[in-house]
Amino acid sequence: MMRPTVRRAGPQALMSPVLARLNGFSPLSAALVEQIEGLGRRTETVAAGATLVEAGDLATRPCFIVDGWACRLRMLPDGRRQLFNLLIPGDGLGVSIHPHPLAQSHATALTRVTTVDASVLLDPVSEEIRRLMVRIAAQDESLLLGHIVRLGRQTAYERTAHLLVEIGRRLQASGVGEAAAYHFPVTQEALADMLGLSIVHVNRTLQQLRRDGLIDMVRGEMHLLNLDTLMSISDFQPSGAVPTPQA
Amino acid sequence: MMRPTVRRAGPQALMSPVLARLNGFSPLSAALVEQIEGLGRRTETVAAGATLVEAGDLATRPCFIVDGWACRLRMLPDGRRQLFNLLIPGDGLGVSIHPHPLAQSHATALTRVTTVDASVLLDPVSEEIRRLMVRIAAQDESLLLGHIVRLGRQTAYERTAHLLVEIGRRLQASGVGEAAAYHFPVTQEALADMLGLSIVHVNRTLQQLRRDGLIDMVRGEMHLLNLDTLMSISDFQPSGAVPTPQA
DNA sequence: CGATCAGTTGATGGGAGTCAAACGGTGTGG
DNA sequence: CCACACCGTTTGACTCCCATCAACTGATCG
Structure with a gap:
């Protein structure tokens, strides 16, 4: 399912989610920025539904997602599914200092996904990269x-x-959206499998949030209308969860 | 089989859970065995309910649990609790090659717990230790x-x-029990907070399992009467979850 | 001996699942 | 160009798993 890359802009635009995300931890060295931008020359794009990593695979090659959404998940024999996380542009897949012996879980593209190979980043692991991986x-x-x-x-x-x-x-x-307004192309089915709910109940819950004036979503554009309330009702702990640049 | 009584007599008996568990990954070098046994000279014992790690702490000192049960957990403002895992003898706490900047979660003793300081193990991280930590x-x-x-x-x-x-x-x-018969001193309240259930429902579920002839528990001694059935109904995936010595 | 704690049991209610059907958008093929 | 299928979303009706409330037991303990 991999098809030739369609490059719309410069490589630096392609890699900007990765750069933005890593830069959020601490400012990247110029050398590393250049190295990461260089990764953009080797892209791969797969269609929605494609398998990115097969659970149990030996040595899957590390990559960064630069466009689209994916997830890691496990399936039960009877078809029940549970997502472990959602992967967005800037996220790594198998990017670790220590190559795990086996892939811990299945990874699937939720939309069309473009990745870049990150193996060269880990070939000689610099101290800077090591720190970032931690x-x-x-x-x-x-x-x-x-x-x-x-x-x-x-x-x-x-x-x-x-x-x-x-x-x-x-x-x-990752610089591909705002905290309270972002493109959200995830189906309610995937959302259900992430949240441990049924599709129907996800739908009803979203509408309840909408009726309560907390969110608004039109054609995949999500708007969080009252971030403070959303955070307080869900006991969202900002601490360390994401390195926010601003206070 | 041999009853691994945690006898205060010899340090090697004290450290046996740690040794057994680590040895399960791959045989330890004689030097490392000796080094680990040496850790037994610095033990610390706390009562049930004691806090082992405060969430958000800077640099908690790494240790191994050599006796008793503990857990990592998070609390919601309204008192709801969720356990992340149960810690048993042989498990580490804050034992990582990469000292995380902040403790990710609270850790609490579920029973009286004895720990040994593991910081000397990580002072110079040998290749063998590094591999084990991975x-x-x-x-x-x-x-x-x-x-x-x-x-x-x-x-x-x-x-x-x-x-x-x-x-x-x-x-x-860890050598402190058998797969189908072990001492289980965890209260149903802790079990409920682990399983995301109410205490009452945990009680009823345990009794259902007992009525179905799958488990038996008398005074903290848990017996899994039909391991195959338990594994199949719960879709237990042995793969890689635990390095089992036997095939 | 009262007090506390862990476990147990019953009654009741609610949150979420299931089943089913309909809607709108998109793509495809006749 | 329309018919049709397919997908994701939406809504209603009903069911059930599990939570909640409450009371009682037995064990441990100061």
């Missing part, structure tokens, strides 16, 4: 822990609000 | 992902079965 790993774990709280102890209403806030902050960090 | 990190993540599936997509019955199987395998790997 920060990414810490943030990834933090997101997983937040996800566990959502699924275990929050209502559908709270879960949905929490996730929408989290996504906005992450998209903002 | 394995531990991979397993920890795998457990978190399994936990997410439990909470998001499994029924109370399935969740409980899954957790009981997982715990048995981990206790066996």
Whole structure:
């Protein structure tokens, strides 16, 4: 399903989500910026629904998502699915200092997704990159822990609000959206499998949030109309979850 | 089988959970075994309910749990609690090659807990230790992902079965129990906060499992009477979750 | 011996799942 | 160009799993 790359702008525009996200941790060296921009020469694009990583694969090649949405997930034998996280532009896939022996989970494209190969970044791991990977790993774990709280102890209403806030902050960090206004091409089915709810109930919960004046969504454009309320009802903990540039 | 009584007599008996667990990944070098046994000279014991790690702490000192049960958890403002994992003898706390800037979560003792300081292990990180830490990190993540599936997509019955199987395998790997028979001093309240259920429903679910002839528990001694059935109803994936010695 | 804690049981209610059908948009083929 | 299928969304009716409230038991303990 991989097809030739359509490059619309310069490579630096292509890599900007990765640069923005990493730069959010701490300013990148000029050398690293250049190195990352160089990754943009090797892109790969897959269609929605494509498998990015097969669970149990040996040595999947590390990459960054530069466009589109993906997710990591597990399926149960009877068809039930659970998403572990949503992957947005700027996120890595298999990007770790320590190549895990086996891929921990399946990864699937939720929309058309463009990736860039990141293996050269990890060939000689510089001290700067090592530090960045540690920060990414810490943030990834933090997101997983937040996800566990959502699924275990929050209502559908709270879960949905929490996730929408989290996504906005992450998209903002990657520079592909704003904390309270972003393009959201995820189907309610995927959202249901992320939030541990049924499709029908996700739909009703979103409409309840809309009726309450907290969100608004037209044709994939999500607007969080009252970020403070959304954060307080979902007990959103900004601490360390995302390195926000501004206070 | 041999009852691994934690006897205060020899340090090697004290450290045996750590040694057994690490040895399960790959045989430890004699030098490392000796080094780990040496950790037993600096123990610390806290009562049930004590806080082991405060969330947000800077640089908590790494340690291994050598006796007792603990957990990592988060609390919501209204008192709801969600456990992230259960920590058993042999598990590390803050043991990582990369000292995270901040502790990701609160850690609490569920029973009286004895720990040993592990900081000397990480002072100069040998290649052997580095490899072990990578394995531990991979397993920890795998457990978190399994936990997410439990909470998001499994029924109370399935969740409980899954957790009981997982715990048995981990206790066996640490040599402080067997996969189908182990001491289980966790209250139903803690179990509820782990499984995302109410105390009452945990109680009912355990009794249902008992009525179905799948488990038996008398005075804290858990017996899994039909491991195969428990694994199949909970879709327990042994793959990589725990390095089982036997095939 | 009262007090507290963990476990147990019953009654009741609600949040979320399931089943079913209809709607609108998009793409495709006759 | 329209018919049709397909996909994602929406809505209603009904069901059920699990939470909540409440009371009671047994064990431990100061």
